[in-house]
Amino acid sequence: MVGASEIASAVGPGFLPWTWVIAVLPLASAALILFFGKRTPGKGPVYGIAAVGTGWVLSLVVLWHFVQGGGPLERSVAWFQVGPLHMELGELVDGLTAVMLVVVTSISLAVQVYSLGYMKGDARYTWFYVALSLFTAAMLNVVTANNLFQLLVGWEVMGLCSYLLIGHWWEEKVNSNAAIKAFITTRIGDVPFLFGIFALTFATGFTTSNIRVIAERISSGEVSTMLVAAAALLLFGGTMGKSAQFPLHVWLPDAMQGPTPVSALIHAATMVTAGVYLVGRLFDVFVHANAHVLQYVGVIGGITMLGAALLAFVQDDIKRVLAYSTISQLAYMVAGMSMGPAGRTAGFFHLFTHAFFKALLFLGAGSVIHSAHSNNMSEMGGLRKNMPVTFWTFAIGAAALAGVFPLAGFWSKDELLTVAQENGHPVLFVVLLGTALLTAFYMTRAVWMTFFGEYRGQGHPHESPVSMTGPLVALAAASAGVGFLGAPQLGAVFGKWVFYQEAEKAVFVPWVALASTAAALFGILAGYSLYKRYREPDPLRAYAGAVYGVLENKYYMDDFYMRWIIRPIQYPVAVAVNWSNQRILDGAVNGVAVVTRASAWVVNLFDQRVVDGAVNEAAEITGETGGVLRALQTGNVQWYAALLFIGVVVAAVLITRA
């Protein structure tokens, strides 16, 4: 992390103050594609590629500033104010930001070009580019944001884009299920992350969420260790969700339901590394927390890297092999973070190299899938003859991932191993080395099953168009080359760009390098001996026995979540709540209504029978009297006259008598 004194507060030299433009460009292109894409020749990608291409050039310009040894810069404008809390929109540009910018724009550019071919003819081709551009903008915002709430906005928008793109082919239920799973699982991590942001904002007295201010406060020891430790643990929740760490890793393999370019960009190279970036960016919080916090981070990383690597053994879907590999490699980076400042640099270096070769592997897998029309390696085989470019680039990527000298993965893994060895993390050292071996094994398996032997699938596979092979070649070159940036023999320049407080002295421990190479070679040989000829069923099944079943069922974690968490909430709990609402709460309301109406009925009865009864009785008596007397009314005039006469006579008699 950078100190306050080093920050150029005013507008600094060169392009650096305008770094935010890099993030805004894809946002603008997303809007352009959304509103005008369909009316544009080529249906829209041109905006996205132009924006991210420009961004790529500008990112290199920013990186050049740090290559030359330039200092960091922070700049912001007021966003809004609530009570004591001053929100700002700003950029924090240091070496780490520059490296992340290069990673994101490079991969995004490669993927967008690649998608021209891969997504051709897709029903939602234009929309696909909207989401890619929006994603790129969000990720760039995450890596440039100078405060946590701004970072959070990008963080969640990335999650949304991930959801949209995993569910890109939403006609199939399995795809939309995977999309929902990804969103919800990461959100389970994001809620603690949010609370962690609260805790850090609280550490500044709710005045700001500026990363640098928070770091200074925590470094100065004004904040209680308890609060810092809590904040670190909560923040790491976000990492566990976004970077797919145990036990929240379950969404990433399912996310492979999305189009392959999406897997390459979002679920391998960039978004999933945001969790690692977060730990590194807020490294002060982790360093100044209780020491157990970093141990905890390391344990999670260790569990994840081994567990996920083992799961990669039993996958038939080539993308799922890569997905578990990604989880495992992300855990490498997380484990790196847990080893202190030197590990932080090594972890970021691995993030940097991994982005290139993993994106390459995914795009290569996409190329294979595009041509074999299947994700399953059991339906591939022998493709190296039909798809030479894809084969060679994929092989380079696989070798880089396996850690073969002198490709990129070798250098970054070696650096991590060296740090573990030098800084006294023997357990992690063993786990890292073991995982390296496993990685070499399953990648060999994947390469052999896909490219060697006889073709077992349908139709006639053919090499992909240039729009797809071009990015492959470019990424293969990068995968081969970027490792030297961290080579200690060449001065390990990467460590001069990305460092915590001060640049680490790069060391090269020959026996560690030998050990890692030996592990890689052993893994490759083991894989080759098992899979040089394709066999059905998988030979591993016989060796592993019951363990194989456990791995096939992903340690039963998905089943556990589904059976004991998701389904109970979805059905019994939700239904019970709804029932309680209808029967108890609303029942009480309706009960009041019923009681009121019952008492109204009683009152009504009294009113009708007693009160109104008296009135009606009076009327009744009158009526009955009339009924008796009406017999007199015969209608006969003469009868009336006779009565009249009688009456007169009687009256006369009475009067005269009186």
Added chain:
Amino acid sequence: MSGWEQSAITIATFLPLAGALVIAMVPREKERVVRGLGIVFTGAAFLVSIVIALGFDYGVGSKLQFELDVRWIAAINARYHVGVDGISLPLYVLTFALSFLCAIYTWRFVPSPGKTKAFLALMLLLETGMAGTFIAFDLILFFIFWEMVLVPMYFLIAIWGSANREYAAIKFFLYTVFGSVFMLLGFLGMYFRSDVAGHHSFDLLRLTNFAAAGGFSHGFQLVVFGAVGLGLAIKVPMWPFHTWLPDAHTEAPTVGSVLLAGVLLKMGTYGFIRIALPVLPYGAQKFAPWIGLLAAIAIVYAALACLAQKDLKRLIAFSSVGHMGFVMLGIATLTSIGINAAIFGMVAHGLITGMLFFLVGSVYDRYHTRQIAEIGGGMMQKLPYLGGVLAFVSIASLGLPGLAGFWGEVMALLSSFNPSHAAGLNTGLFRGFMVAGGIGTIITAGYFLWMLQRVNMGTLPERWKEAAFPDIVAVEWVSWVPLLVGIVALGIFPRLIFGVTDGAVNGLLRLFGAA
């Protein structure tokens, strides 16, 4: 002070009422004239409210502006005292904006059984009642506007509602009136206990000053807060007084639901901020943990209930309960951030949920069913624009950062991380509420995405393949685009609301001895 400043609010508030009278005089046959008049009068009122908003001095948001205070009923010292400050202005403008959009929507969509004239006249009457509630600074005036809203809404539900409309309308009316009675008793209590220069008073500002000077005893405040709070809580509605809401929403016509969700519910939360907090600060402090508890329950409870809903409209209605839970949680913290968040949440919920009800209305207009299972998915194939807008607004509603729904929720949660110490609130307790709220946001995401999966995604069932459904039509675009723009604008520039409310809220919180 010019005549315009004194009369602007009165003009804006009573323009719709005048419109109702004019519409009542137009012959029933002249449908288009009636609908046109509805748009003209709501539009004119909206315009006046915009002029008020432009003339508002944002530098002193806590000061009452466009104030008019004249004698009204001398016998009980009730005054016609109206004005706007930073707390009421956003809601006031929101009322006119939503009513205007509803009038535009009615240009094409008049719910069965027609009777456009009566429909629009009642809607305009409703508008006056709603707007009046937000500007009244006299308790009697407030109460009259408050009750004035009930009657038109009752008829809107009872006449233009769907199958079970009479039950829902009566429930809505009686439940709210039940609460109003307690509220009125509370108001009378304040009146008779107050002593402003030798007179009893209904005036809010005078009562606030009287209360700030310690005029109301603690016991009295507790009792009266309970009474007034009950009336307000039913309106919000807070758990467990919410059961009228799903029924009323489900049965109400589209426009009724939009206004019900968009404005009516806010009258309750606004009442807490405007009346209950400043006049009864001690009561507020003592009740705050309970309000927070009910709010936390509401968030989780409503989210779970949403998972179980089969009726699209009922689902949206239940989601309102959860969102209002966030608003009440913000209020319960008695902090500046919390109450600002509450007002933001009110406006955002008005835009988002209002929009969702519009959408559900339009879905029903096409499918003639609101059952999720009967719609059966694949709406994106048949109606891509409608489906796309539904997805967008649902995502806004689940609180995605960068859209309006986020700031109200997140700031409410942030404020409960550290509730007001000056008011003696327990931090640990409120952090528990915060965690509950966080869990609520996860479930909220769950039910919205699940709903989208069942409505939007998948393939279109055979039975709808041949149906001639029009996608979003011009009238819908016109009445929706402002809301969609508002959702994005508030998400990116929260200052639009916080900039208005912050000063006023800080002024309010000085009563609690802390900001």
Added chain:
Amino acid sequence: MIRLPLVLFFSAVLFSTGVYGVLARRNGVLVLMSIELMLNAVNVNLVAFSQYVRDIGGQVFALFVIAVAAAEVGIGLAIVILIFRNRESINVDEVSLLKW
């Protein structure tokens, strides 16, 4: 000079004949005629007493009664004709509509 009791006796017989006719005859016209008889019996009495007490008022009254009787017969006969038109009969015992 005719003696007063004789005249009174005559008028009493005449009146009684009228009463009998009103009560016993079914024909509406005859009932009306019987009423005339009763009225004229009264007239006779009025004139007789007028002569007896030397007061012209009685004879004036008699003239009034004659005028009223004429009007009454006019209306009565009109009613009888209307009844006849409606019912083809002028028997008063068949006209008993005005009852409960």
